[in-house]
Amino acid sequence: xxxxxxxxxxxxxxxxxxxxxxxxxxxxxxxxxxxxxxxxxxxxxxxxxxxxxxxxxxxxxxxxxxxxxxxxxxxxxxxxxxxxxxxxxxxxxxxxxxxxxxxxxxxxxxxxxxxxxxxxxxxxxxxxxxxxxxxxxxxxxxxxxxxxxxxxxxxxxxxxxxxxxxxxxxxxxxxxxxxxxxxxxxxxxxxxxxxxxxxxxxxxxxxxxxxxxxxxxxxxxxxxxxxxxxxxxxxxxxxxxxxxxxxxxxxxxxxxxxxxxxxxxxxxxxxxxxxxxxxxxxxxxxxxxxxxxxxxxxxxxxxxxxxxxxxxxxxxxxxxxxxxxxxxxxxxxxxxxxxxxxxxxxxxxxxxxxxxxxxxxxxxxxxxxxxxxxxxxxxxxxxxxxxxxxxxxxx
Numbered sequence: 085x086x087x088x089x090x091x092x093x094x095x096x097x098x099x100x101x102x103x104x105x106x107x108x109x110x111x112x113x114x115x116x117x118x119x120x121x122x123x124x125x126x127x128x129x130x131x132x133x134x135x136x137x138x139x140x141x142x143x144x145x146x147x148x149x150x151x152x153x154x155x156x157x158x159x160x161x162x163x164x165x166x167x168x169x170x171x172x173x174x175x176x177x178x179x180x181x182x183x184x185x186x187x188x189x190x191x192x193x194x195x196x197x198x199x200x201x202x203x204x205x206x207x208x209x210x211x212x213x214x215x216x217x218x219x220x221x222x223x224x225x226x227x228x229x230x231x232x233x234x235x236x237x238x239x240x241x242x243x244x245x246x247x248x249x250x251x252x253x254x255x256x257x258x259x260x261x262x263x264x265x266x267x268x269x270x271x272x273x274x275x276x277x278x279x280x281x282x283x284x285x286x287x288x289x290x291x292x293x294x295x296x297x298x299x300x301x302x303x304x305x306x307x308x309x310x311x312x313x314x315x316x317x318x319x320x321x322x323x324x325x326x327x328x329x330x331x332x333x334x335x336x337x338x339x340x341x342x343x344x345x346x347x348x349x350x351x352x353x354x355x356x357x358x359x360x361x362x363x364x365x366x367x368x369x370x371x372x373x374x375x376x377x378x379x380x381x382x383x384x385x386x387x388x389x390x391x392x393x394x395x396x397x398x399x400x401x402x403x404x405x406x407x408x409x410x411x412x413x414x415x416x417x418x419x420x421x422x423x424x425x426x427x428x429x430x431x432x433x434x435x436x437x438x439x440x441x442x443x444x445x446x447x448x449x450x451x452x453x454x455x456x457x458x459x460x461x462x463x464x465x466x467x468x469x470x471x472x473x474x475x476x477x478x479x
Contacts, residue, residue, distance in 0.1 A: 118179040120149050120193050136263050137219035149191055150198045154205060154217035155228055156188040175201040185228040187221050223263035226256050231273035232281040240346030241275035242292030242363035247395050249273055255401040256408060266415040277345050285371040287421040288404060289383050294344035296362035297337050298355040306333040309352035317351040365390045365400050370422030381422050385445045410436045
């Protein structure tokens with residue numbers, strides 16, 4: 085199923101209904117596989133990590149495919165994408181893939197190509213001297229930080245995504261290029277409570293947090309917004325209609341109900357939420373998605389607030405580095421951060437990481453017994469059913 089080479093593709097402007105396809109969808113994934121992957125599909129026996137960033141998959145046919153993983157970024161320029169394509173054309177017969185954490189993976193069919201590719205990538209640097217394509221992010225280390233939109237594309241963030249991720253990864257770069265941690269460590273970042281990033285189940289997570297309710301520009305609410313839509317947008321019913329002293333229609337906000345989600349600002353630009361002093365970063369830790377060794381678990385808040393000190397966020401970087409170093413020094417082999425904290429106790433975790441502790445930070449979601457049922461390791465005990473029914477959960 086190759087791409088059309090005609091000027092208009094399958095569409096003929098003279099006969100618009102000719103060869104009409106209404107449900108195209110994504111192209112068949114098979115078309116994107118390198119020939120060696122197609123030949124060995126379903127035949128892979130095992131894989132090894134030869135060194136940080138270099139993987140080898142071995143097929144029952146005896147063929148091997150080598151993967152060179154490089155750190156990428158969520159937002160790339162066209163020039164950088166063209167450079168990636170040029171590298172893939174030169175060493176990988178034009179094949180390249182991206183992981184869900186924004187890593188770039190070049191696939192080679194021989195070790196000779198891998199060595200040549202590694203030498204080439206190490207020579208490619210930014211103007212500032214940093215690597216364009218740092219090799220690493222495999223095994224018991226830190227891979228790329230998955231993150232949300234930030235100030236570039238989103239209208240509700242409490243912090244920037246791209247800049248804080250860059251600063252934190254610079255601080256943790258040695259763990260990206262090595263595999264000296266007890267187990268893999270996944271760091272995530274979401275720039276507001278709406279959390280379109282996976283921070284709720286990450287080993288370490290950063291969350292942008294608004295601490296003040298929206299500011300109301302009474303002069304423009306009625307001019308810019310559909311007031312009933314604004315009222316309906318609040319998930320906690322904190323917004324109600326109001327009138328200014330001079331008779332203009334506007335809204336009012338019950339501040340003790342507001343959870344600073346920014347939904348109202350999505351509906352109405354006259355309710356800005358961003359605040360330089362009030363916004364900051366919350367740190368969470370201990371989550372994971374994997375079923376290996378223990379059930380999946382939610383991240384827990386461990387630092388309720390750190391300031392937005394652009395552009396290098398020294399407080400955030402220092403705190404996260406401290407947590408990583410303590411985890412590396414004390415956890416058992418193959419023990420994820422949350423598993424280690426559960427084993428030693430969360431109070432001991434806070435003590436070792438030199439963080440102020442309060443039980444309010446680690447209290448679980450009250451319906452957690454229902455959400456735990458997503459795990460294959462959950463045991464349906466009578467006590468668990470009793471708690472679920474008492475909380476009004478699944479019957």
